[in-house]
Amino acid sequence: MARTERRLSAILHADLAGFVRLVESQEELTFEHLRSARDKIWQPVIEHGGGSLVHSAGDAMLAEFGSAAAAVQAAIEIQERMARFNETIDEDQRLMFRIGVHLGEIIIDEAGHDIFGDGVNLAERIQVLAEPGGIAVSRAVRDVARLRDDYAYVDAGEHRAKHVSLPLHIYRVRAREHAATVPTRAAPVRGVFHFHGADDTGRKFGFDLEMDELAKRKQSVLIGRDSSQCDVVLLNTSVSRCHARLSVGRDNTLQIEDVGSTNGISIDGERITPRQPHPLAPGSTLKLGDVELVVRYD
Helix, strand or coil: CCCCCEEEEEEEEEECCHHHHHHHHCHHHHHHHHHHHHHHHHHHHHHHHEEEECCCCCCCEEEECHHHHHHHHHHHHHHHHHHHHHHHHHHHHHEEEEEEEEEEEEEECCCCCCEEEEHHHHHHHHCCCCCCCCCCEEHHHHHHCCCCCCEEEEEEEEECCCCCCCCCEEEEEEEECCCCCCCCCCCCCEEEEEEEECCCCCEEEEEEEEEEHHHHCCCCCCECCCCCCCEECCCCCCCCCCCEEEEEECCCCEEEEECCCCEEEEEECCCCCCCEEEEEECEEEEECEEEEEEEECC
């Protein structure tokens, strides 16, 4: 029996937000853009950073690096180049990738030219928590990978991930306010926001929000315990009868407002001020009373 080879690696996992919507709208054009981005951006950047593109399957890419710093720098360069690439195509066809980076042990499949293991699985879970067009990394990466001066790590707190027993503490990689290297990009107002999670007893909650309709109608969505007043009902005693309002802000981002709840609202562990709209980014953890929801965008 062949001996299983393992090694410590920095794993970069990426996934395209809104892939189904893009394919339904313009299938051939979407794959043409994906092929161009892979050949002209992803592969050259990864190879220049000393990494290898393990595989790319449609809307997902997996790469391995010998250095966590090299993996994060490659992720930054990819997102910078993707921002410039997106400026050359129609807004409704732009490719907004989430990138997750983790440092962990992997299993090598030399025959199949693939990698497996807990390190790969965690990189994928971290990627889910990144914003479209953004980068999220694990604590292990943050602790050893120094960033360029024009970027910083932003603590995004602990998150529960599917099939992962322990909480994941993640950090988002963001350009500093004075940096001019990456244009500020608001989350596109199309597609679906997904809110899924549980309360402190483990009872599951979830709902989806169609951003297209919300933006077109210039309406808001009221969340609370009272089914006669609220559009989204969360049946938990810690949630107020009318707890929160979701709406689209002037900068085309999703925002949330505490409408005077008893137990308040937190975003990534930070309590928000009541009666004031606050931006709600994909990958955030939203807590209403005892109900904790992870926000995803497709």
